[in-house]
Each structure stands twice: as structure tokens, then as C-alpha cells.
Amino acid sequence: MVVKFEDPDNFLNPIIPGGFPDPSICRVGDVYYICNSSFEYFPGLPIHESTDLVNWRWVGYGLHRKEQVSSAVNLVDVKSEDGIQAPSLRYKDGTFYIITTCVYRPPGTDEGTCTNFIITASDIHGPWSDPHVIEGAPGIDPDIFFDDDGKAWYVGTAAPDKPNYPGEGELYCHELDLGAFKLVGERHHLWRGALHGGVFVEGPHMYKHEGSYYLMAAEGGTGVNHAEVIAISDKVTGPFYPNDRNPILTSRHLSYDNWVHSTGHGDLFQLPDGRWFMVCLGVRAEEGKQGMKRSNMGRETHLVPVRWEREPMEWHSLGPVGERLWPVCAPDTGRVERQSALPLKSMQLHACNTFRDTFESPSLHPEWNFRRVPREGMYVLSPGCLRLNAQPQVIEERASCSLMGIRQRQSEFTFLSKMTFKPVTDGVEAGTSVFQKDDNYVNFVVQLVGGKHRVCVTLKERGKEERALYGDDLAAYQGGITFRIESCNHAYSFSYSLDDGASFTSCAEMAADLLLSYGYTGSYLGLYSTSKGKPSEDYAEYAFVQHSASLRLPARGG
Missing domain, CATH: 2.60.120.200 (Jelly Rolls)
Structure with missing residues (x-):
């Protein structure tokens, strides 16, 4: 039995209702897969699949065996809000990869560890491997980027050696040997974010589009100041230069009356016909008596159309001058809409399980x-x-x-x-x-x-x-x-x-x-x-x- 949203032309956000935060998406052929954070819950790393981007079916979990989460990755006595955070789901040459962080603080202390690890599977339905811990990778929210030359790169988030202000983060990359699941070579410091006074840069994703490298990240924390920002480079190791029009997605400028807030932590993807979209999280403003309203469901997965636009950039001392392509999120309205045009033909326009x-x-x-x-x-x-x-x-x-x-x-x-x-x-x-x-x-x-x-x-x-x-x-x-x-x-x-x-x-x-x-x-x-x-x-x-x-x-x- 399903509850349908009856509209012949539109779908309804969130596309995966309920507490499914920090979405990461990949496409294999005509099938799309989304993986979300799970924090202290088990099984961990929930995965859904879809062929139309609005109707999502359960696949299972990346962390589905107790043996996966009882040692280096610990969900046995994990503190609330710690655990499995901000995965990236990727596919390459017949193998699915999920890279993510397990945050664990031992009882009696606020000091803890961030264990960054990868699990793999030849079938999205599993079984998934035991965690491959990436030694020497500080921080949180890792991403895997596969370059055209066959190299794989670890893209991470860490505190800089010399922060300019409290809460400043830094994105870095390191070549990754996927045969041994080890970092090789030197670490490359990429970018500290774009917003003036922005804090908590996190959730990076690296993309390559028309010969340029794009580094996208979330900033401002995962509350009402959440925002998605992006930078560009001619090399995977940088330097990266920010988009003058950052942030490319946020709700921080909208009234508390807007139906959703805290939008961000996005992941870009391309359809076979060349169009682009983004999945991101957002919080529905449905409960509460005054001011900023919240939701019982927390952070949920939403879908936003994206258009690439070419524009002249005059960076002067910051970088090269010239025309560059930039993604524009929700180009018609600039915000995540409750109802949007269907991205693909759908037999069942929208279903809430x-x-x-x-x-x-x-x-x-x-x-x-x-x-x-x-x-x-x-x-x-x-x-x-x-x-x-x-x-x-x-x-x-x-x-x-x-x-x-x-x-x-x-x-x-x-x-x-x-x-x-x-x-x-x-x-x-x-x-x-x-x-x-x-x-x-x-x-x-x-x-x-x-x-x-x-x-x-x-x-x-x-x-x-x-x-x-x-x-x-x-x-x-x-x-x-x-x-x-x-x-x-x-x-x-x-x-x-x-x-x-x-x-x-x-x-x-x-x-x-x-x-x-x-x-x-x-x-x-x-x-x-x-x-x-x-x-x-x-x-x-x-x-x-x-x-x-x-x-x-x-x-x-x-």
C-alpha cells in the first residue's frame, strides 16, 4: 500500500522521506543508488535504488554484519550522534565503493577517534566487505575520486595546522592505492572554503567536467546556516579557486516560513541524456510554535535540478582569468522546492512507503x-x-x-x-x-x-x-x-x-x-x-x- 502524490508533471520532495541524511549518489547504467549516513544505528549505511529518481526501493545496508562494526569500526557502545557519518558511494570497473567515517568517543571523555574506511561489493545488494581502514587519513567525510588517468584519490576534511579562526576546516587530497587500501605519495592541501567567516567545511566531493576539476563542499554547519560551495582547478591537486557566486545552494537567506531549511551536503550527478541534478539534505519546517520550525523526521534526502552555465571569471591575483563552467542549483528559483518537475518518466509519480x-x-x-x-x-x-x-x-x-x-x-x-x-x-x-x-x-x-x-x-x-x-x-x-x-x-x-x-x-x-x-x-x-x-x-x-x-x-x- 502506498500514499500517492497525484500530479502528472511533478514529484514531491523529499524523495526519500524519513531520517536519511547526507545523501551520496551514483549511477550505473540507468539505475541510481543513494547511500546515507546512519550514525549510531545498526544496520548502517542504508542504500536505496531507483530508475526514475523519485521512487526509491530498499537495497539494504553497507554495514549489515556485526563483525563489521565491533572492532575498529565500533557501533557497540557508540555515543549518540557519533558513529557512521557522511558516506560517498561510487562505482568503478564492476566494484561499488563506500568510503566514510566512524566517529567514536570512549566513555568518560569527549576526545575520540575518526576512523576513515572503505567497504566494497561487486553487487550493490551485498555482501559488503569488512572495513578497510585508511591509515594516516585525518578528519572526517572522505570522498573517492577516480581520475581519467586511472588514479584514485582520497579527498578528506581536516583541521588545518594553522587555522585562521575557530571552526575553520581544510580539504585535502591524497593518492589512494585501492589494491592495498593505502595512501601513497604526499598530501595536497586544497581549499579552506568560500564563505566569509564560514566554518565547518566538510562533506567534499570531487568531480571532473569538461577538463576541469570541481571541489564541492558543505559549509556553515548542518543547521540553518548550511550551504553548498564549490571551487575549480585545472589540476586534481589544486590550487582551487572559488566560484564568485558561492554558495550555490543554501536556505540561510530564506524566511523561517519557508517549508524547508538547513539545505546542503549535496552530491552532483549526470543523467544519460546529459542533464545534471543534485541530491542534498534538508529539514522540513513543520513543527514548533515560533521562530525556526523543525521536523520529527530530521534531515531528509531531496532532489534539485542543476544547470551548468559558462561565465567570465576575473580572479586576477587569485587565479586565471577566463570563462569557466559552473553548476547552478535550482536555476529557476534558487531553492529546494516541495514540488518540482519530474526528471524522468515515472509510472508511479511519487510514493511514500x-x-x-x-x-x-x-x-x-x-x-x-x-x-x-x-x-x-x-x-x-x-x-x-x-x-x-x-x-x-x-x-x-x-x-x-x-x-x-x-x-x-x-x-x-x-x-x-x-x-x-x-x-x-x-x-x-x-x-x-x-x-x-x-x-x-x-x-x-x-x-x-x-x-x-x-x-x-x-x-x-x-x-x-x-x-x-x-x-x-x-x-x-x-x-x-x-x-x-x-x-x-x-x-x-x-x-x-x-x-x-x-x-x-x-x-x-x-x-x-x-x-x-x-x-x-x-x-x-x-x-x-x-x-x-x-x-x-x-x-x-x-x-x-x-x-x-x-x-x-x-x-x-x-
Whole structure:
């Protein structure tokens, strides 16, 4: 089942709704592939494919085995907002490459490591290799560039030896031996960015177009000052000279009423017919009471048309004088639009996945994610049933507990789950959860308290203690319950049914902006169980979950 955006000529941004930030794209023949950041979540590095650029199907993950993320690349006890960041997905001579960074800060310190690594696969569906760590590559957000002469180049982001101001970054390149996955030769310092006082230059991508090298990067941080800038050179090793018209994409100049903000972190690509586009991230301005509005879904993947224009450049002392080609993003409006012309013919103009899982497959659907690597024995799949064991851990920083979820895809939705739960250990609970981070979530569960079953809704706000929104005894509870979570008119509401969905009892409502994304990832809708520190053999069994999304179009600004 899908929710369609019915327009014969246009598609709807974001093209991949839900928390899919930092998109990188590559084309192989007539098929396009996008890989996104995943931070502390496992599996990591989600991958989608499309043949029309607006309808995207799951491929899987680059990091899909525990062995890939349990040593040099660590997602076992990773801190929130660390983990896998800013991948580049590329293809060359029958091999797919993903190059990315794993940020890890050990417990008790803010000092950490940035492990830059490459994974490869001959088939985009996997299996993907174990990580090949690139030694001697400082910083974050690496890119692979394949030049015409057969050389491969590592393009990275690092702090300069002598920064001019706090937060200044520097882009560099280093020749890369892909046979040994080692850097060779000397490091070349390329560019420190373009914006006046701009900080946090990051996310570089190198391209070659009509004989010139282009170095594109994000600047200004990943918030409302986010921007995409670009520079040019006649050599891959520089020097690079900035476009006088930088930034080439941003929303920093737009009103808070605009439907999207924080646009940037883009990746350019060319269609077989010669046209160009960019994928980038952006945050929908849909929730919040005043000023800058945010989104429960966080940073999502958008599509922007690009046109190359030739113009005279008078660089004088900065570089050569002459005409050069530059990419112009969203040439008609200069911004990411909610609705744009279809780039290609599409049988189905736009679809937002409405996900239903009855657990008939022998393995989990790729929609499902865990916060960090799940513990052994956390869940068991059998035909038509997912069993979630009540492990002692609860939701907290660096912990892995019996919690799993799917991304919230739109601001308005209905989430249903049917659970059988007959606990014998006092204090054990199981049910559903809507979660942003380890310090921001809502749990909607059945508890066993003093031999009685209770239904409870508890809210954990950022910086505050967990508090109860609802609690009541379930006198008629026989072990089966259907949970319903709805989001509509800027509010989440919670209800349950004890008669297999024939009737529902409302129990709580809260403002949707209590679960806003303030970080790198978005909201998840999921399943949760805990024995709260006690040993227990209790478990919950789920017959199905269903996430039915609705579309909310902005009244103005796009």
C-alpha cells in the first residue's frame, strides 16, 4: 500500500522521506543508488535504488554484519550522534565503493577517534566487505575520486595546522592505492572554503567536467546556516579557486516560513541524456510554535535540478582569468522546492512507503533499525511472529536494549502494532516506543505491577526526568493488545484495543514538538521491552506492525 502524490508533471520532495541524511549518489547504467549516513544505528549505511529518481526501493545496508562494526569500526557502545557519518558511494570497473567515517568517543571523555574506511561489493545488494581502514587519513567525510588517468584519490576534511579562526576546516587530497587500501605519495592541501567567516567545511566531493576539476563542499554547519560551495582547478591537486557566486545552494537567506531549511551536503550527478541534478539534505519546517520550525523526521534526502552555465571569471591575483563552467542549483528559483518537475518518466509519480510487516520473512525487513548493535538473543523471528525478549537494559546513553524501530516517514501517520504479552516477572514491560534519542522518547507499554497489568504512557523530554502521561489498570486484559499511535494536527495521540481493533480506548495526547529532531537523525516508531535490571525469561510477541503515512503540503513557501 502506498500514499500517492497525484500530479502528472511533478514529484514531491523529499524523495526519500524519513531520517536519511547526507545523501551520496551514483549511477550505473540507468539505475541510481543513494547511500546515507546512519550514525549510531545498526544496520548502517542504508542504500536505496531507483530508475526514475523519485521512487526509491530498499537495497539494504553497507554495514549489515556485526563483525563489521565491533572492532575498529565500533557501533557497540557508540555515543549518540557519533558513529557512521557522511558516506560517498561510487562505482568503478564492476566494484561499488563506500568510503566514510566512524566517529567514536570512549566513555568518560569527549576526545575520540575518526576512523576513515572503505567497504566494497561487486553487487550493490551485498555482501559488503569488512572495513578497510585508511591509515594516516585525518578528519572526517572522505570522498573517492577516480581520475581519467586511472588514479584514485582520497579527498578528506581536516583541521588545518594553522587555522585562521575557530571552526575553520581544510580539504585535502591524497593518492589512494585501492589494491592495498593505502595512501601513497604526499598530501595536497586544497581549499579552506568560500564563505566569509564560514566554518565547518566538510562533506567534499570531487568531480571532473569538461577538463576541469570541481571541489564541492558543505559549509556553515548542518543547521540553518548550511550551504553548498564549490571551487575549480585545472589540476586534481589544486590550487582551487572559488566560484564568485558561492554558495550555490543554501536556505540561510530564506524566511523561517519557508517549508524547508538547513539545505546542503549535496552530491552532483549526470543523467544519460546529459542533464545534471543534485541530491542534498534538508529539514522540513513543520513543527514548533515560533521562530525556526523543525521536523520529527530530521534531515531528509531531496532532489534539485542543476544547470551548468559558462561565465567570465576575473580572479586576477587569485587565479586565471577566463570563462569557466559552473553548476547552478535550482536555476529557476534558487531553492529546494516541495514540488518540482519530474526528471524522468515515472509510472508511479511519487510514493511514500506505508509499511506493514507480518514477520513472514526469515530475516528482518531492511526498514528495521537498532540503536547500536543489538545484544544476542534480543529477538527471535518465526513465521508470522516477532518475539522480543525482555532484557534487563533500558533506554539510556551508549546502551543497547530490546528496542527496534522503523523511521517515521511523515509528520502525520498512524502506527499500529498487535502484541501478545503474558509476563510473570513483576516490573517487566513491553509495547511500543516513539524515539528520537536516548534522552527523548515516549514509551507506550503494558506493565506487570504487583500482579496486575497496567497500560502506561511515559515521556522522556530532553534534559528532563521521565514522567507519566497516563497509567491505568487493564482489568479486562487477557494477554493480547493492539497499540495505536497517531500523529495529526501537530500532536501525537495514544490509544489501545483489547478486542483485536474493534474498538479503541484513548489514553494520552502530547504535542509533536516534544519529539523534535535537534540532531543528525530523525524519529523512529518501534517496539520495546525491558525487565528493568532484573533477570527475566519474559517476552512479547508481535503479529504485525503497520505505519500508514499521510502527506502534509505547506500552505506557503514552496
